[in-house]
Amino acid sequence: MEPPITIQVTQRKTTAILRRFPYSSRMATARPTTVLVVDDHALIRSALVSVLNATDDLRVVCEASNGADAVELAHKHSPSVVVLDVDMPGVDAFHAASHILQLRPHTAIMFLTATDSDRAIEQALKVGALGFIVKSDDPDAIPGAIRAIARGEQYFSPRAAERVRGDTSAIRKRKITGTRGTAISEREIEVLRYVGKGYAKKQIAEMLGISVKTVDKHVTSVMEKLDIHDRVELALYAVREGFITA
Incomplete structure (x- = not known):
């Protein structure tokens, strides 16, 4: 053989x-x-x-x-x-x-x-x-x-x-739209997925090749558009709405 x-x-x-x-x-x-x-x-x-x-x-x-x-x-x-x-x-x-x-x-x-x-x-x-x-x-x-x-x-x-x-x-x-009628950008969706998976801002920054400050800016923007007030609630939203698999 x-x-x-x-x-x-x-x-x-x-x-x-x-x-x-x-x-x-x-x-x-x-x-x-x-x-x-x-x-x-x-x-x-x-x-x-x-x-x-x-x-x-x-x-x-x-x-x-x-x-x-x-x-x-x-x-x-x-x-x-x-x-x-x-x-x-x-x-x-x-x-x-x-x-x-x-x-x-x-x-x-x-x-x-x-x-x-x-x-x-x-x-x-x-x-x-x-x-x-x-x-x-x-x-x-x-x-x-x-x-x-x-x-x-x-x-x-x-x-x-x-x-x-x-x-x-x-x-x-289809565009994802926040509760205030403002569209959530593709980059913000990417950040949202990682937040839902439990990654820290520094980890998200490294994986996306952007600064921690930029990650923080995207997280804040998404929270404002969705009328969400903390990261835990944001992570739960990401799972509930199908951005990630639970």
Whole structure:
């Protein structure tokens, strides 16, 4: 039997996952669709890898547990498809997807999420994702979804697809508006997501590449627009309204 292929990944403070994938003679004649799987839950990630590697035409080339490693590995290995969990620590999944597409524009992005909120769908469409899968969906549908987006087609979870088909333009163009009728900017929404996840202002500043003073300005602005008076209430609002998954 021919020796396995070893995928080498640069080590960082955050551990990237190394796996051995058996060599198949079919790889010599039919190039598989390569996939990067990104999820901070090891059990879910492992299950997804098993489902994909059980097929003849899909191959997981590397895994990551956070957005920062996802960007690095996508840049290094150029997978055909990147599957990203929406709610991960560190770099926001939507930011990670944007960075990946800047580095590798032909990469097909699929988001994996526990919720199919309008805001998650909106963000997925905005960054240019072709796929959106809810974790409660039938796992057997995932390989077909990945094949579809690898061909440049769009695949959304049945529940999400209802809203996308019914009002795609509205989802794409919808603006979040505060209780005082003032639209909340995209940057303010980004800050709101991190506040909802419990990050301190300094952490948010580092992740978004802006100053702590600017973060404070955005937080204050959002609170005024929403008529919210403290960060705890703001964080609860972010969870309740679907800016993040609880």
